[in-house]
Amino acid sequence: MFDVDEALERLTRYLDDNGLKSTAQRRLITRIFFDPKHRQEHPSVEDLYLRVRDQDPKVGYATIYRTLKLLVDAGLANPSRLGDNQTRYEPDVPGEHHDHLVCTACGAILEFEEDRIEALQESVAKRMGFNLANHRMVLYGEPDDPCTAPQCERRPSTSPQP
Amino acid sequence: MFDVDEALERLTRYLDDNGLKSTAQRRLITRIFFDPKHRQEHPSVEDLYLRVRDQDPKVGYATIYRTLKLLVDAGLANPSRLGDNQTRYEPDVPGEHHDHLVCTACGAILEFEEDRIEALQESVAKRMGFNLANHRMVLYGEPDDPCTAPQCERRPSTSPQP
Protein backbone atom coordinates (compact mmCIF):
# COMPACT_ATOMS: atom_id res chain seq x y z
CA MET A 1 0.00 0.00 0.00
CA PHE A 2 1.33 3.43 -0.77
CA ASP A 3 0.45 6.88 0.45
CA VAL A 4 -0.81 10.11 -1.04
CA ASP A 5 2.63 11.42 -1.85
CA GLU A 6 3.66 8.33 -3.67
CA ALA A 7 0.42 8.38 -5.61
CA LEU A 8 1.05 11.98 -6.63
CA GLU A 9 4.57 11.12 -7.71
CA ARG A 10 3.34 8.25 -9.82
CA LEU A 11 0.70 10.46 -11.34
CA THR A 12 3.23 13.14 -12.21
CA ARG A 13 5.54 10.59 -13.74
CA TYR A 14 2.71 9.18 -15.84
CA LEU A 15 1.65 12.63 -17.00
CA ASP A 16 5.19 13.58 -17.91
CA ASP A 17 5.82 10.39 -19.77
CA ASN A 18 2.71 10.91 -21.83
CA GLY A 19 2.83 14.58 -22.61
CA LEU A 20 -0.14 15.27 -20.36
CA LYS A 21 -0.52 18.11 -17.93
CA SER A 22 -0.45 18.26 -14.17
CA THR A 23 -3.42 20.34 -13.15
CA ALA A 24 -4.79 21.41 -9.79
CA GLN A 25 -7.90 19.29 -10.36
CA ARG A 26 -5.98 16.13 -11.15
CA ARG A 27 -3.82 16.59 -8.12
CA LEU A 28 -6.80 17.32 -5.89
CA ILE A 29 -8.76 14.30 -7.07
CA THR A 30 -5.73 12.08 -6.63
CA ARG A 31 -5.10 13.44 -3.16
CA ILE A 32 -8.68 12.78 -2.13
CA PHE A 33 -8.79 9.37 -3.74
CA PHE A 34 -5.68 8.28 -1.84
CA ASP A 35 -6.51 10.04 1.41
CA PRO A 36 -6.03 7.44 4.15
CA LYS A 37 -9.11 8.82 5.84
CA HIS A 38 -11.26 7.38 3.07
CA ARG A 39 -9.31 4.26 2.23
CA GLN A 40 -11.19 1.03 1.96
CA GLU A 41 -14.29 2.84 0.89
CA HIS A 42 -14.61 1.90 -2.75
CA PRO A 43 -15.97 5.31 -3.64
CA SER A 44 -18.29 5.79 -6.56
CA VAL A 45 -17.86 8.69 -8.92
CA GLU A 46 -20.51 10.54 -6.99
CA ASP A 47 -18.76 9.93 -3.66
CA LEU A 48 -15.62 11.43 -5.09
CA TYR A 49 -17.44 14.26 -6.76
CA LEU A 50 -18.92 15.34 -3.45
CA ARG A 51 -15.60 15.17 -1.63
CA VAL A 52 -13.85 17.06 -4.37
CA ARG A 53 -16.56 19.70 -4.52
CA ASP A 54 -16.03 20.21 -0.86
CA GLN A 55 -12.53 21.44 -1.52
CA ASP A 56 -13.13 23.10 -4.85
CA PRO A 57 -16.78 23.75 -5.67
CA LYS A 58 -16.23 24.49 -9.31
CA VAL A 59 -14.86 21.13 -10.40
CA GLY A 60 -17.26 19.49 -12.84
CA TYR A 61 -18.59 15.97 -12.88
CA ALA A 62 -16.90 15.30 -16.20
CA THR A 63 -13.51 16.05 -14.76
CA ILE A 64 -14.02 13.38 -12.12
CA TYR A 65 -14.89 10.85 -14.78
CA ARG A 66 -11.99 11.87 -16.97
CA THR A 67 -9.50 11.87 -14.14
CA LEU A 68 -10.64 8.52 -12.84
CA LYS A 69 -10.14 7.09 -16.29
CA LEU A 70 -6.72 8.66 -16.28
CA LEU A 71 -5.86 7.08 -12.94
CA VAL A 72 -6.95 3.72 -14.28
CA ASP A 73 -4.78 4.15 -17.36
CA ALA A 74 -1.91 5.19 -15.14
CA GLY A 75 -2.31 1.99 -13.17
CA LEU A 76 -3.21 3.86 -10.01
CA ALA A 77 -6.85 2.85 -9.72
CA ASN A 78 -9.08 -0.08 -10.50
CA PRO A 79 -12.77 0.05 -11.38
CA SER A 80 -15.10 -2.55 -10.04
CA ARG A 81 -18.78 -3.07 -10.28
CA LEU A 82 -20.32 -4.38 -7.12
CA GLY A 83 -24.01 -4.93 -6.42
CA ASP A 84 -25.50 -1.56 -7.25
CA ASN A 85 -24.96 -0.32 -10.72
CA GLN A 86 -22.39 2.28 -10.31
CA THR A 87 -18.75 1.87 -11.02
CA ARG A 88 -16.67 2.08 -7.89
CA TYR A 89 -12.95 2.65 -7.72
CA GLU A 90 -10.17 1.55 -5.46
CA PRO A 91 -6.45 2.21 -5.37
CA ASP A 92 -4.41 -0.20 -7.44
CA VAL A 93 -1.75 -1.50 -5.13
CA PRO A 94 0.93 -3.30 -7.12
CA GLY A 95 1.44 -6.86 -6.00
CA GLU A 96 -1.77 -6.95 -4.05
CA HIS A 97 -4.97 -8.46 -5.27
CA HIS A 98 -8.28 -9.07 -3.63
CA ASP A 99 -11.88 -9.72 -4.49
CA HIS A 100 -15.04 -8.54 -2.78
CA LEU A 101 -17.80 -9.78 -0.57
CA VAL A 102 -20.90 -7.63 -0.38
CA CYS A 103 -23.20 -7.81 2.63
CA THR A 104 -26.75 -8.29 1.38
CA ALA A 105 -28.09 -6.70 4.55
CA CYS A 106 -26.32 -3.37 4.41
CA GLY A 107 -24.25 -3.20 1.26
CA ALA A 108 -20.94 -3.14 3.13
CA ILE A 109 -18.05 -4.10 0.89
CA LEU A 110 -15.45 -6.39 2.37
CA GLU A 111 -12.25 -7.57 0.76
CA PHE A 112 -10.69 -10.99 0.74
CA GLU A 113 -7.84 -12.84 -0.83
CA GLU A 114 -7.91 -16.51 -1.68
CA ASP A 115 -4.99 -17.73 -3.70
CA ARG A 116 -6.46 -21.16 -4.22
CA ILE A 117 -9.38 -19.62 -6.09
CA GLU A 118 -7.04 -17.53 -8.20
CA ALA A 119 -5.03 -20.62 -9.08
CA LEU A 120 -8.14 -22.55 -10.05
CA GLN A 121 -9.34 -19.70 -12.22
CA GLU A 122 -6.09 -19.78 -14.14
CA SER A 123 -6.30 -23.49 -14.61
CA VAL A 124 -9.91 -23.30 -15.78
CA ALA A 125 -8.99 -20.71 -18.37
CA LYS A 126 -5.98 -22.70 -19.52
CA ARG A 127 -8.02 -25.86 -19.80
CA MET A 128 -10.45 -23.98 -22.06
CA GLY A 129 -7.68 -22.70 -24.29
CA PHE A 130 -7.38 -19.20 -22.90
CA ASN A 131 -4.87 -17.16 -21.07
CA LEU A 132 -6.54 -15.57 -18.09
CA ALA A 133 -6.29 -11.82 -18.60
CA ASN A 134 -8.52 -10.68 -15.83
CA HIS A 135 -11.40 -11.73 -13.71
CA ARG A 136 -14.25 -10.39 -11.73
CA MET A 137 -15.58 -12.09 -8.66
CA VAL A 138 -18.05 -10.80 -6.13
CA LEU A 139 -19.61 -12.84 -3.37
CA TYR A 140 -22.94 -11.82 -1.87
CA GLY A 141 -23.54 -13.00 1.64
CA GLU A 142 -26.00 -12.70 4.44
CA PRO A 143 -24.33 -11.91 7.77
CA ASP A 144 -24.51 -14.57 10.47
CA ASP A 145 -25.24 -12.03 13.18
CA PRO A 146 -27.32 -8.95 12.68
CA CYS A 147 -25.10 -6.78 10.56
CA THR A 148 -22.77 -4.60 12.55
CA ALA A 149 -20.95 -2.89 9.73
CA PRO A 150 -20.67 0.85 10.17
CA GLN A 151 -22.25 1.31 6.76
CA CYS A 152 -25.41 -0.45 7.84
CA GLU A 153 -28.48 1.62 7.13
CA ARG A 154 -26.40 3.88 4.96
CA ARG A 155 -26.67 1.92 1.75
CA PRO A 156 -29.85 -0.07 2.33
CA SER A 157 -30.58 -1.93 -0.86
CA THR A 158 -27.92 -4.01 -2.49
CA SER A 159 -29.21 -6.26 -5.19
CA PRO A 160 -27.38 -9.51 -5.66
CA GLN A 161 -26.41 -10.93 -9.05
CA PRO A 162 -27.58 -8.58 -11.89
CA MET B 1 -32.17 -28.53 -18.64
CA PHE B 2 -35.81 -28.33 -19.48
CA ASP B 3 -37.70 -27.58 -22.63
CA VAL B 4 -40.08 -24.92 -23.83
CA ASP B 5 -43.16 -26.75 -22.65
CA GLU B 6 -41.87 -27.18 -19.16
CA ALA B 7 -40.89 -23.54 -19.05
CA LEU B 8 -44.39 -22.55 -20.11
CA GLU B 9 -45.89 -24.79 -17.45
CA ARG B 10 -43.73 -23.27 -14.78
CA LEU B 11 -44.60 -19.82 -15.97
CA THR B 12 -48.30 -20.57 -15.85
CA ARG B 13 -47.99 -22.02 -12.39
CA TYR B 14 -46.14 -18.95 -11.18
CA LEU B 15 -48.70 -16.61 -12.71
CA ASP B 16 -51.59 -18.55 -11.19
CA ASP B 17 -50.00 -18.65 -7.80
CA ASN B 18 -49.53 -14.92 -7.83
CA GLY B 19 -52.75 -13.67 -9.29
CA LEU B 20 -51.01 -12.60 -12.49
CA LYS B 21 -52.22 -13.08 -16.00
CA SER B 22 -51.13 -15.37 -18.76
CA THR B 23 -50.90 -13.21 -21.84
CA ALA B 24 -49.92 -13.93 -25.41
CA GLN B 25 -46.85 -11.73 -25.04
CA ARG B 26 -45.60 -13.48 -21.94
CA ARG B 27 -46.04 -16.83 -23.54
CA LEU B 28 -44.35 -15.72 -26.73
CA ILE B 29 -41.36 -14.25 -24.94
CA THR B 30 -41.00 -17.35 -22.83
CA ARG B 31 -41.22 -19.58 -25.85
CA ILE B 32 -38.53 -17.62 -27.64
CA PHE B 33 -36.32 -17.41 -24.60
CA PHE B 34 -36.41 -21.16 -24.13
CA ASP B 35 -36.28 -22.05 -27.81
CA PRO B 36 -33.56 -24.69 -28.15
CA LYS B 37 -32.49 -23.01 -31.36
CA HIS B 38 -31.21 -20.05 -29.37
CA ARG B 39 -30.01 -21.78 -26.25
CA GLN B 40 -26.59 -20.96 -24.99
CA GLU B 41 -26.76 -17.50 -26.45
CA HIS B 42 -27.05 -15.30 -23.38
CA PRO B 43 -29.38 -12.94 -25.17
CA SER B 44 -29.56 -9.30 -24.23
CA VAL B 45 -32.89 -7.55 -24.00
CA GLU B 46 -32.35 -6.23 -27.47
CA ASP B 47 -31.62 -9.69 -28.87
CA LEU B 48 -34.90 -10.90 -27.45
CA TYR B 49 -36.76 -7.83 -28.55
CA LEU B 50 -35.73 -8.42 -32.14
CA ARG B 51 -36.68 -12.08 -32.07
CA VAL B 52 -39.99 -11.33 -30.45
CA ARG B 53 -40.75 -8.54 -32.90
CA ASP B 54 -40.17 -11.02 -35.64
CA GLN B 55 -43.16 -13.01 -34.49
CA ASP B 56 -45.30 -10.16 -33.25
CA PRO B 57 -44.23 -6.73 -34.46
CA LYS B 58 -46.31 -4.81 -32.03
CA VAL B 59 -44.75 -5.97 -28.79
CA GLY B 60 -43.07 -3.07 -27.03
CA TYR B 61 -39.63 -2.86 -25.55
CA ALA B 62 -41.06 -2.32 -22.10
CA THR B 63 -42.90 -5.60 -22.23
CA ILE B 64 -39.65 -7.43 -22.84
CA TYR B 65 -38.09 -5.77 -19.81
CA ARG B 66 -41.11 -6.43 -17.65
CA THR B 67 -41.43 -10.03 -18.74
CA LEU B 68 -37.77 -10.75 -18.23
CA LYS B 69 -38.05 -9.41 -14.73
CA LEU B 70 -41.05 -11.64 -14.27
CA LEU B 71 -39.12 -14.69 -15.47
CA VAL B 72 -36.36 -13.86 -13.04
CA ASP B 73 -38.84 -13.57 -10.19
CA ALA B 74 -40.39 -16.84 -11.25
CA GLY B 75 -37.00 -18.50 -11.04
CA LEU B 76 -36.95 -19.22 -14.74
CA ALA B 77 -34.19 -16.86 -15.80
CA ASN B 78 -30.99 -15.42 -14.46
CA PRO B 79 -29.52 -12.07 -15.33
CA SER B 80 -25.80 -11.71 -15.73
CA ARG B 81 -23.62 -8.85 -16.65
CA LEU B 82 -20.68 -9.83 -18.76
CA GLY B 83 -18.12 -7.51 -20.31
CA ASP B 84 -20.28 -5.12 -22.28
CA ASN B 85 -22.78 -3.13 -20.38
CA GLN B 86 -25.99 -4.76 -21.11
CA THR B 87 -27.74 -7.24 -18.94
CA ARG B 88 -27.91 -10.63 -20.54
CA TYR B 89 -30.21 -13.46 -19.55
CA GLU B 90 -30.00 -17.19 -19.50
CA PRO B 91 -32.42 -19.93 -18.49
CA ASP B 92 -32.28 -20.85 -14.83
CA VAL B 93 -31.86 -24.58 -14.80
CA PRO B 94 -32.45 -25.93 -11.30
CA GLY B 95 -29.53 -27.94 -10.02
CA GLU B 96 -27.19 -26.64 -12.66
CA HIS B 97 -24.77 -23.84 -12.12
CA HIS B 98 -22.02 -22.39 -14.21
CA ASP B 99 -19.93 -19.27 -14.52
CA HIS B 100 -18.64 -17.54 -17.59
CA LEU B 101 -15.48 -16.98 -19.49
CA VAL B 102 -15.48 -14.15 -21.99
CA CYS B 103 -13.07 -14.16 -24.93
CA THR B 104 -11.32 -10.81 -25.03
CA ALA B 105 -10.74 -11.20 -28.74
CA CYS B 106 -14.29 -11.66 -29.92
CA GLY B 107 -16.63 -11.40 -26.95
CA ALA B 108 -17.72 -15.03 -27.15
CA ILE B 109 -19.26 -16.21 -23.92
CA LEU B 110 -18.27 -19.66 -22.75
CA GLU B 111 -19.59 -21.50 -19.74
CA PHE B 112 -17.74 -23.56 -17.20
CA GLU B 113 -18.33 -25.33 -13.95
CA GLU B 114 -15.71 -25.73 -11.28
CA ASP B 115 -16.97 -27.17 -8.03
CA ARG B 116 -13.72 -26.59 -6.21
CA ILE B 117 -14.07 -22.86 -6.76
CA GLU B 118 -17.67 -22.94 -5.57
CA ALA B 119 -16.61 -24.79 -2.44
CA LEU B 120 -13.85 -22.29 -1.72
CA GLN B 121 -16.23 -19.39 -2.18
CA GLU B 122 -18.52 -20.85 0.44
CA SER B 123 -15.71 -21.35 2.85
CA VAL B 124 -14.41 -17.82 2.31
CA ALA B 125 -17.83 -16.39 3.05
CA LYS B 126 -18.25 -18.58 6.11
CA ARG B 127 -14.84 -17.62 7.43
CA MET B 128 -15.88 -13.98 7.14
CA GLY B 129 -19.11 -14.53 9.02
CA PHE B 130 -21.48 -14.68 6.09
CA ASN B 131 -23.70 -17.18 4.43
CA LEU B 132 -22.99 -17.19 0.74
CA ALA B 133 -26.23 -16.15 -0.96
CA ASN B 134 -24.97 -15.70 -4.44
CA HIS B 135 -21.91 -14.92 -6.43
CA ARG B 136 -20.77 -13.52 -9.67
CA MET B 137 -17.67 -14.65 -11.43
CA VAL B 138 -16.50 -13.83 -14.92
CA LEU B 139 -13.12 -14.73 -16.34
CA TYR B 140 -11.69 -12.76 -19.23
CA GLY B 141 -9.20 -14.61 -21.34
CA GLU B 142 -7.17 -14.24 -24.46
CA PRO B 143 -7.47 -17.25 -26.75
CA ASP B 144 -4.35 -19.35 -27.28
CA ASP B 145 -5.02 -19.69 -30.99
CA PRO B 146 -6.50 -17.00 -33.15
CA CYS B 147 -10.08 -16.94 -32.06
CA THR B 148 -12.29 -19.35 -33.92
CA ALA B 149 -15.56 -18.74 -32.15
CA PRO B 150 -18.51 -18.35 -34.48
CA GLN B 151 -19.30 -15.06 -32.81
CA CYS B 152 -15.95 -13.60 -33.79
CA GLU B 153 -16.30 -10.28 -35.55
CA ARG B 154 -19.89 -10.10 -34.41
CA ARG B 155 -19.27 -8.54 -31.02
CA PRO B 156 -15.90 -6.92 -31.55
CA SER B 157 -15.08 -4.96 -28.41
CA THR B 158 -15.42 -6.60 -25.05
CA SER B 159 -13.91 -4.59 -22.27
CA PRO B 160 -12.48 -6.55 -19.39
CA GLN B 161 -13.08 -5.74 -15.75
CA PRO B 162 -15.25 -2.57 -15.27
Add this chain to the structure above:
DNA sequence: CTATATGCAAAACGTTTGCATCCCT
Protein backbone atom coordinates in the same frame (compact mmCIF):
# COMPACT_ATOMS: atom_id res chain seq x y z
C1' DC C 1 -66.68 -6.01 -14.28
C1' DT C 2 -62.20 -5.19 -12.31
C1' DA C 3 -57.50 -5.74 -11.85
C1' DT C 4 -53.63 -6.65 -14.34
C1' DA C 5 -50.88 -5.97 -18.81
C1' DT C 6 -49.64 -3.57 -22.70
C1' DG C 7 -47.71 0.06 -25.80
C1' DC C 8 -46.10 4.31 -26.28
C1' DA C 9 -43.49 8.15 -25.17
C1' DA C 10 -41.23 10.47 -21.67
C1' DA C 11 -38.23 10.23 -17.68
C1' DA C 12 -34.38 8.40 -15.21
C1' DC C 13 -29.90 6.86 -14.54
C1' DG C 14 -24.87 6.65 -15.03
C1' DT C 15 -21.69 7.94 -18.29
C1' DT C 16 -19.67 10.30 -22.40
C1' DT C 17 -18.94 14.02 -25.61
C1' DG C 18 -18.77 18.67 -28.25
C1' DC C 19 -17.37 22.92 -27.72
C1' DA C 20 -15.85 27.38 -26.12
C1' DT C 21 -12.69 28.77 -22.78
C1' DC C 22 -8.83 28.23 -19.73
C1' DC C 23 -4.23 27.25 -18.30
C1' DC C 24 0.05 24.29 -18.17
C1' DT C 25 4.43 23.93 -20.30
Add this chain to the structure above:
DNA sequence: AGGGATGCAAACGTTTTGCATATAG
Protein backbone atom coordinates in the same frame (compact mmCIF):
# COMPACT_ATOMS: atom_id res chain seq x y z
C1' DA D 1 1.96 30.54 -28.49
C1' DG D 2 -0.16 26.15 -28.61
C1' DG D 3 -1.89 21.83 -27.25
C1' DG D 4 -3.93 19.71 -23.59
C1' DA D 5 -7.61 20.30 -19.74
C1' DT D 6 -11.78 22.11 -17.89
C1' DG D 7 -16.76 23.18 -17.21
C1' DC D 8 -21.01 23.24 -18.92
C1' DA D 9 -24.81 21.36 -21.18
C1' DA D 10 -26.36 18.40 -24.39
C1' DA D 11 -26.11 13.55 -26.09
C1' DC D 12 -25.90 8.76 -24.99
C1' DG D 13 -27.42 3.83 -24.23
C1' DT D 14 -29.85 1.23 -21.13
C1' DT D 15 -33.55 0.66 -18.18
C1' DT D 16 -37.78 2.37 -15.81
C1' DT D 17 -42.14 4.69 -15.40
C1' DG D 18 -46.79 7.21 -16.12
C1' DC D 19 -50.69 6.88 -18.33
C1' DA D 20 -54.44 5.76 -21.41
C1' DT D 21 -56.06 1.65 -23.51
C1' DA D 22 -56.72 -3.27 -24.01
C1' DT D 23 -57.47 -7.84 -22.09
C1' DA D 24 -57.55 -11.91 -18.88
C1' DG D 25 -60.04 -14.04 -15.27
